[in-house]
Amino acid sequence: MQIFEQIVKQVDDFVWGIPLIVLILGTGIYLTVRLVFLPIRKLGRAFRYVFRKEEGEGEVSSFGALCTALSATIGTGNIVGVATAIVAGGPGALFWMWLAAFFGMATKYAEGLLAVKYRRVYPDGHTLGGPFYYIENGLGKKWKFLAVIFAVLGMCVGLFGIGTFSQVNSITSAVGNVFAGVPDVNLFGTSYNLAVVIAGLLLTAAVALVLLGGVKRIAKVSEAVVPFMVILYVLVCLVILIFNITAIPAAFRDIFVGAFKPSAVAGGIAGSLLIAMQKGIARGIFSNEAGLGSAPIAAAAAKTKEPVRQGLVSMTGTFLDTIVVCTMTGLAIVITGAWKTGLDGADVTISAFSQGMPGVLGAAGPALLTICLVFFAFTTILGWNFYGERCLEYIAGRKKAAIYAYRIAYILAVLIGPYMTVAVVWNIADVFNGLMAIPNLIALILLSNVVFRETKKYFLRYPTSRSGMEASALEDEEEKSYCRLEGVEQGSEKPPAEQAGALYDKEERDPNDRTG
Numbered sequence: 001m002q003i004f005e006q007i008v009k010q011v012d013d014f015v016w017g018i019p020l021i022v023l024i025l026g027t028g029i030y031l032t033v034r035l036v037f038l039p040i041r042k043l044g045r046a047f048r049y050v051f052r053k054e055e056g057e058g059e060v061s062s063f064g065a066l067c068t069a070l071s072a073t074i075g076t077g078n079i080v081g082v083a084t085a086i087v088a089g090g091p092g093a094l095f096w097m098w099l100a101a102f103f104g105m106a107t108k109y110a111e112g113l114l115a116v117k118y119r120r121v122y123p124d125g126h127t128l129g130g131p132f133y134y135i136e137n138g139l140g141k142k143w144k145f146l147a148v149i150f151a152v153l154g155m156c157v158g159l160f161g162i163g164t165f166s167q168v169n170s171i172t173s174a175v176g177n178v179f180a181g182v183p184d185v186n187l188f189g190t191s192y193n194l195a196v197v198i199a200g201l202l203l204t205a206a207v208a209l210v211l212l213g214g215v216k217r218i219a220k221v222s223e224a225v226v227p228f229m230v231i232l233y234v235l236v237c238l239v240i241l242i243f244n245i246t247a248i249p250a251a252f253r254d255i256f257v258g259a260f261k262p263s264a265v266a267g268g269i270a271g272s273l274l275i276a277m278q279k280g281i282a283r284g285i286f287s288n289e290a291g292l293g294s295a296p297i298a299a300a301a302a303k304t305k306e307p308v309r310q311g312l313v314s315m316t317g318t319f320l321d322t323i324v325v326c327t328m329t330g331l332a333i334v335i336t337g338a339w340k341t342g343l344d345g346a347d348v349t350i351s352a353f354s355q356g357m358p359g360v361l362g363a364a365g366p367a368l369l370t371i372c373l374v375f376f377a378f379t380t381i382l383g384w385n386f387y388g389e390r391c392l393e394y395i396a397g398r399k400k401a402a403i404y405a406y407r408i409a410y411i412l413a414v415l416i417g418p419y420m421t422v423a424v425v426w427n428i429a430d431v432f433n434g435l436m437a438i439p440n441l442i443a444l445i446l447l448s449n450v451v452f453r454e455t456k457k458y459f460l461r462y463p464t465s466r467s468g469m470e471a472s473a474l475e476d477e478e479e480k481s482y483c484r485l486e487g488v489e490q491g492s493e494k495p496p497a498e499q500a501g502a503l504y505d506k507e508e509r510d511p512n513d514r515t516g
Contacts, residue, residue: 129300
């Protein structure tokens with residue numbers, strides 16, 4: 001087993017080397033600059049769009065699509081991933097998570113826009129979209145091999161990476177910590193806490209029950225659970241920060257100094273600058289999934305006529321996930337010094353919750369964190385099953401036998417997740433994440449001119465945003481007038497150039513652009 005762990009770690013270090021870090025950050029920086037820092041300028045407008053109802057092709061509302069994406073992104077990466085990054089790279093790893101998230105917002109915007117623009121809508125209303133379709137339809141059929149590679153890796157990430165092992169293992173580790181006094185049972189020649197075994201079985205049953213309902217049930221569960229779990233977790237973290245408010249300035253100092261000189265903050269405890277960057281960016285991508293290519297699969301199911309609008313909604317997920325939730329976890333860990341205790345995984349954050357609150361609150365900390373962790377991980381498991389099934393559907397078509405076989409394999413992966421070690425679980429997840437991101441990032445770079453042109457068109461048509469149903473109706477009227485003027489059918493996803501007329505000047509078009 002130790003040999004296997006060493007092999008996985010070496011592969012993880014290779015995949016998440018400097019080239020991939022440069023590719024991820026470079027793509028985000030390029031998109032951010034070319035979009036003139038759109039994530040900053042349009043963040044308020046994006047949040048207004050989250051709650052606006054809109055008619056159009058798709059299966060769920062924009063809010064439902066965002067919640068489905070958040071259910072997959074806000075998971076153990078926000079609790080355990082942040083802890084493992086800070087333990088390995090020191091407090092400075094949190095800075096690199098922030099940096100990856102800042103530029104990742106533009107990446108997530110581009111993913112959401114392209115997902116809606118190039119999605120496939122079946123006659124029965126079923127929608128399918130994501131990197132595999134914007135690779136195939138946006139870049140052309142000769143790039144289909146890259147789309148297939150992405151889809152295969154997407155299935156693997158769901159089965160062996162973010163979707164199952166890391167989520168289940170984190171839940172059961174936290175449960176075992178809370179119920180440490182429960183007797184052990186012998187399974188497969190190894191002793192396991194009885195509470196861990198029971199928690200694993202209950203989680204498997206709950207996942208199986210929800211998966212039988214398909215995407216709409218996943219969206220409904222996500223819409224109900226995601227807002228509640230985020231608010232609960234943020235409130236608990238705020239309590240820790242309030243009780244330790246005098247330590248906050250020193251924590252920020254450690255984060256910024258440690259980002260470039262880890263030894264100045266941690267001495268020999270943390271790793272090098274490269275490790276701080278590597279773990280910070282890797283865990284940041286694990287958490288917010290910007291550039292990974294998963295979120296656009298959910299975005300493609302949104303009921304919307306406007307690719308740009310869904311792109312704006314999609315980028316709010318990165319902000320909520322990393323800038324809000326991960327920051328809360330990171331500050332709690334740094335302020336309390338839990339990252340220096342020699343613990344690993346969920347135990348680090350549990351220690352922070354125990355130390356950060358006095359008296360009864362501190363004693364209840366592990367239980368509160370376990371509740372949050374269960375909600376986070378459960379919804380992530382559901383969200384990644386949805387992603388994996390859509391990747392399978394792209395490869396195999398809408399074959400029920402294939403979908404059910406994948407669900408059975410997914411449920412079995414959930415069942416065995418509690419019995420794997422923390423280090424192996426997270427290294428496997430990192431490897432598949434990195435490999436999955438590569439074909440998606442290549443597509444985003446090659447299709448970037450489409451993103452820029454669609455963005456320019458949209459904001460010329462709708463320079464301001466008005467909240468509520470009145471604005472939605474007004475924008476519909478504006479679109480009708482615009483379409484009458486240009487002779488384009490309303491709601492048409494990709495009007496031919498000869499009909500579009502003044503939609504954009506021929507001189508502005510990229511000669512290599514294949515979108516028509």
